[in-house]
Amino acid sequence: MTQAREAVRRALACVDEPAYLALDDGARLPQTAGPAVVTRMLERLEVEPGHRVLEIGTGSGFTAAVLSRLVRPGGHITSIDIDARLTARAAKLLDSDGCRNVRLVTGDGTRWVPDSRYDRVIAWVAPVRVPDVWVRQAVPGAVLVSPVHLAPLARAMAVVRLRRGPTPDRLAADLLMPGGFSEARPEPHDHWPVPSYGVDALTRDAAGRMWWVAAEWLRAHEPAVGMRLLELMITDGWHTAWPVPGERGADLHAYLMAARPDGLTTAALGAQGWGAGYSQPDGVALVGPADDLFVAGAPAAAERLDRWAREWRERGRPGMADLEPRLHRRGSGWDVRAVVP
Template identity: 45%
Template sequence: MGDKTNVTAALAAVDEDYYTLRPDGNLVTQSTAASAIAELLERLDVWAGMRVLEVGTGSGFSGALLSELVGPAGSVVSVDVVAELTTRARDLHESQGRTNVALITGDGALGAPGKGDFDRVVAWTTPSLLPRAWVEQAAPDAVIVTPVELAPSVRSAAILRARVDPELGPEGVELFAGRYVEMHDVELEQWLVPPRGVDALVRSDEGLDLWISAPWVGRDGEAARGLLKVLADEGTTRAGVLEAGESAVDLTAYLYARHPEEISVVGLGGPLWGVGYADPEGVAVFTAADTGSALHSGASGALERLSVWVEDWRQTGRPGYPDLSPVLTREDEGWRVRAELAGDERA
């Protein structure tokens, strides 16, 4: 973790409302809470004089904080696929005299060709892999902080901190809870259905989109659509699965490490979605709002399987994110990231 004092000073120097509110008083959609930004920037450990690549310009607020952290001798390059956001942020930075921030409109997965080498890379959007371009544009010993998917299913994400070894490439340092919207190479017209990774989708009579992302769907897409139709017709039932004091966040971290190929992520209509288990007969998932209960629909087997996973987690000592280590594997377009549970002989 970096020096919290630096980030606190940057927060005090930047007017958050100036960046995150539009002239009519509405919040910029692509805004992130200041506390969440601060946590990532502390882990990024930015110092004066550094060169930083930011992927996901958003409101421009995070770029302004980075501008303060790197100071006049440093520089920030911020990339976003939405031209309106980069143009707006450029105007806001210029009006505040922030001349050390450059804005690029483009695919964030490509980084900022020709602008490196970067001492730090931070992303506010979730790729499926750690992109090769970010590593190639990083300086030796650079730090990368980004959300990344930990399983084949979309939205199975956590935030990775990695260091770039000049000889070995990126090496995972830690994983912690958090995620942002999926990385995409075109401007989105909607945010409720992921722009990639959805294996089956059904629209309910009420006009809600229900979807599923899971490895098994590729083998039986028709069955997956049938499951979603049952979900649309019957809805979900809430079932108590966790005991008082048990954390669904910790359990999910454990599932990423132990069952990445079996996890299903299910969109339940509108902004609601959950992580858990599904098969052609039923579904049982935890949503972000769940504390001790799961939502299930269809046959009881899915809930029973999820309950078995919960009991295994208890027997393992209820591990969470602090007990995970990131494992990076080279692929053509970057590095696949998976979670390893400390002391797990099966990892």
């Protein structure tokens, strides 16, 4: 691990990130994941010289440039993006950066990838489930790192590490890490204001800010129920301090995604980012983006979230890194779920 960390550190230091991210008009290409998440994912991928790496989500070409260095000498990168404008742009940048071992391809990397044998697979967009096509083209022993959903709710996400066994049906997951990404899309998109997966009701407030809510119980109801809940959140919702200072909302989010209690909810709160917690038709209580508490409507909602938080404390306040991943075969891929050990 120390060796992998050192190799990633050296490769990152060699790449001029602003050159990849700067657009002609001076703006920056939007990156969903912060540098700490990108670094951690590259370290956990355990890339070595000579490896053949498949990357899904070329974007600016920055991570392809880092990978290009990590596999030298002898290795090569195949990087795929849904957006032909991005692959064309990245091709030029990588060429002028001397990265001759990178092949760029345009397409939906969750459905198709160029025929080859890959030692490593890394995705920077979240598929609905880990697609078979990645596992089939990976060699026995290959490592795969990808963002995934831990529950069928928007933003209920983590990054998983997988290892392929001797045959493609032998896949094992050994690690979960925190990390939020946009969802893989079937076509290019200029903006990602709304998650493309797991949103149950969506609206904008008077200032045009986006609010959405995701909860499995909503799926059994008329759309009007979700819209009324959003109205309640916009008109009646308020933020307050989390009752126990120092507790990390992200850890409670992770625990709830693993425990999957009835009523588990994720929601976007206008300009205030997003939160996770509990909802029922007449109330919501969420751990908000700044480790705060967001409540609207019936006090029973806040009482339920408080009960969940007490259970979480009793179990030692586990966060994402304490959870264990489990794989479930589903359709043409693998669902990843988490359990509290």
